[in-house]
Amino acid sequence: MAEKNIERPGGAESNAPPRHIAIILDGNGRWARRRGLPRTAGHAVGSENFRKIATYCKNIGVEYLTVYAFSTENWKRPEDEVKTIMRLLKKYLGEAIDTMERDHIRMKVLGNIEGLPEELRELVKRTDEISARYDGFQANICLNYGGRDEIVRAAMRYAADVKDGRAPEEIDEAAFGSYLYSAGIPDPELLIRPGGEQRLSNFLLWQCAYSEFYFTDVLWPDFTTEELDKAIAEYHRRDRRFGSVK
Numbered sequence: 001m002a003e004k005n006i007e008r009p010g011g012a013e014s015n016a017p018p019r020h021i022a023i024i025l026d027g028n029g030r031w032a033r034r035r036g037l038p039r040t041a042g043h044a045v046g047s048e049n050f051r052k053i054a055t056y057c058k059n060i061g062v063e064y065l066t067v068y069a070f071s072t073e074n075w076k077r078p079e080d081e082v083k084t085i086m087r088l089l090k091k092y093l094g095e096a097i098d099t100m101e102r103d104h105i106r107m108k109v110l111g112n113i114e115g116l117p118e119e120l121r122e123l124v125k126r127t128d129e130i131s132a133r134y135d136g137f138q139a140n141i142c143l144n145y146g147g148r149d150e151i152v153r154a155a156m157r158y159a160a161d162v163k164d165g166r167a168p169e170e171i172d173e174a175a176f177g178s179y180l181y182s183a184g185i186p187d188p189e190l191l192i193r194p195g196g197e198q199r200l201s202n203f204l205l206w207q208c209a210y211s212e213f214y215f216t217d218v219l220w221p222d223f224t225t226e227e228l229d230k231a232i233a234e235y236h237r238r239d240r241r242f243g244s245v246k
């Protein structure tokens, strides 16, 4: 479903929480190091924290929560760290399936699924099947995700459709958006990056065209629902002009 979605209601001026919040889950490694623990211990606490924040988002009426959990660049990390992250993701997705069925939560994995280990691909398939049964709150987990990779893949799929007879001049922003992993999902109004870095690291390059950015030094495993409230309060103070004047 293509939709043009740069400007939408529920924005900074209403009291409603953002409809879609995106979070870069950063700072796990430093959180662990500061406690004299291996980096992987931070990933374990970080994935647990995701559960808490996702439940909170659902309860306050956020419709979509999209988190960056593993980037196309993260394969450059030491093999044992990558292995541990994949193992945690498997454990997490396995457990999440039960929660989804209980709480009627939709969960989508965004990214290059083919590049993931077989067992993870199976779990992704199951979460897709379960999600199809429900509507309401949706959690998106970006795995083996890169913003540029997503755009290039969309262009390739579009080119293939043109080869199959689609008129090239049919492409516009909404049509292009429907080739992205995020097809049918509105753009995030608010993007949060804990962990102290102030960059996108290849996250949602297309979708964040008009998102409000919120950076904090708090590391992801320490990021509480109060921190999320602070980010939302800051979002409500922003003046969203979308290129226009007030």
Ligand code: IPE
Binding pocket: 025, 026, 027, 028, 029, 030, 031, 069, 070, 071, 074, 085, 195
């Ligand atoms: C984010 O935490 C998790 C992943 C990228 C998989 P990091 O592992 O990047 O933690 P820092 O940034 O090194 O502290």
Ligand code: IPE
Binding pocket: 024, 025, 026, 027, 068, 069, 070, 071, 074, 197, 199, 201
């Ligand atoms: C971004 O964090 C990716 C994820 C959180 C999944 P990184 O820790 O990989 O980003 P850089 O290397 O600091 O840019």
Ligand code: MG
Binding pocket: 026, 027, 028, 195
């Ligand atoms: Mg990091």
